[in-house]
Amino acid sequence: MSEPNRDAAPGVESVTDMHRALMTQMNDPVMLTAAGDDTTGDERGDEPGAGGSDSVQGMHQMLMREHAEPRDGFEPVPFWVAVVCGGLLAWGGYYIGANSADFRRDVYDRADLKDVPPPAGPVVEPNPRTVDDLKRIGEQKYQTICASCHGPEGKGQPAQNIPPLDGSEWVAGDQASAARLSRILLYGLNGPIPVKGRTYNGAVMPQQGNVLKDHEIAGVLTYVRNSWGNKADPENAKPTITADEVKAARTKEGARKPNGTQPVNHDELLKLPLTYSDTGTSAAAPKK
Numbered sequence: 001m002s003e004p005n006r007d008a009a010p011g012v013e014s015v016t017d018m019h020r021a022l023m024t025q026m027n028d029p030v031m032l033t034a035a036g037d038d039t040t041g042d043e044r045g046d047e048p049g050a051g052g053s054d055s056v057q058g059m060h061q062m063l064m065r066e067h068a069e070p071r072d073g074f075e076p077v078p079f080w081v082a083v084v085c086g087g088l089l090a091w092g093g094y095y096i097g098a099n100s101a102d103f104r105r106d107v108y109d110r111a112d113l114k115d116v117p118p119p120a121g122p123v124v125e126p127n128p129r130t131v132d133d134l135k136r137i138g139e140q141k142y143q144t145i146c147a148s149c150h151g152p153e154g155k156g157q158p159a160q161n162i163p164p165l166d167g168s169e170w171v172a173g174d175q176a177s178a179a180r181l182s183r184i185l186l187y188g189l190n191g192p193i194p195v196k197g198r199t200y201n202g203a204v205m206p207q208q209g210n211v212l213k214d215h216e217i218a219g220v221l222t223y224v225r226n227s228w229g230n231k232a233d234p235e236n237a238k239p240t241i242t243a244d245e246v247k248a249a250r251t252k253e254g255a256r257k258p259n260g261t262q263p264v265n266h267d268e269l270l271k272l273p274l275t276y277s278d279t280g281t282s283a284a285a286p287k288k
């Protein structure tokens, strides 16, 4: 302590008084009690190694006790660590709360789902079996696709080299078979073809196998074979061409793209005997 300081604090005579004054200023109840109470001071003076609260050693001892140095592993946690941990905890709580699915057992335990039926498999193609069903499907397809070329009444457009279907020998006459008709529809037709005494050539019949399903082709063929003047099955007794036959022809021919001869032609059709059947189950004999 230097002289000017001592002068600046009159009445302060000892180090103990100085400490006491400082403690008073800091309003520290522990220090005030320990240092200001005579009884306590006397008691502390009895402790071994203690010089009494009035001594410098006693004061320092108390100071050291009150502010123990942190030990390894017990350092105070930095403020930012506490903030980060608190933030993580809050986020974790929110995440669990938002995604726990109410902690329902069936959400996590797949065994509880073993009775649920499996999702529906691939859609099964319809396979209409009666003439009326096939004609109903076929008429709708004919009017939206074929009629623009062959006419709503199947008369064709001879001026445009589009042959008629009504009365054509290829539809329900002596050149007609399921195998031939399936191929005309699946892949289209190109080159000269005689229909009702006239040879049509120059226009191409586009393939329908990419826009119509097998049962729709069977339907449109059954429709044209039993409409207008055509009577392939006068009694409407049994389907004249079925989806199975179209499907068999498509399987046998494939996509026909590699060899570049997508549409069939007259010669190709003639190479298919009228008794030939792709399904092999029945001879598709033509019917007048």
Ligand code: HEC
Binding pocket: 142, 145, 146, 147, 148, 149, 150, 161, 162, 163, 164, 165, 168, 169, 170, 171, 184, 185, 189, 190, 191, 192, 193, 195, 200, 201, 202, 203, 204, 205, 206, 208, 220, 221, 224
């Ligand atoms: C873009 C016009 C066009 C459309 C659409 C079309 N055809 Fe054709 N079709 C033709 C042409 C042209 C020929 C003749 C091809 C030839 O000269 O080689 C033909 C030939 C045919 C033949 C054989 C010849 C005959 O007259 O009997 C049949 C059967 C036939 N088409 C049925 C159909 C059916 C059924 C549809 C509907 C699914 C259809 N066509 C859609 C233009 C078309």
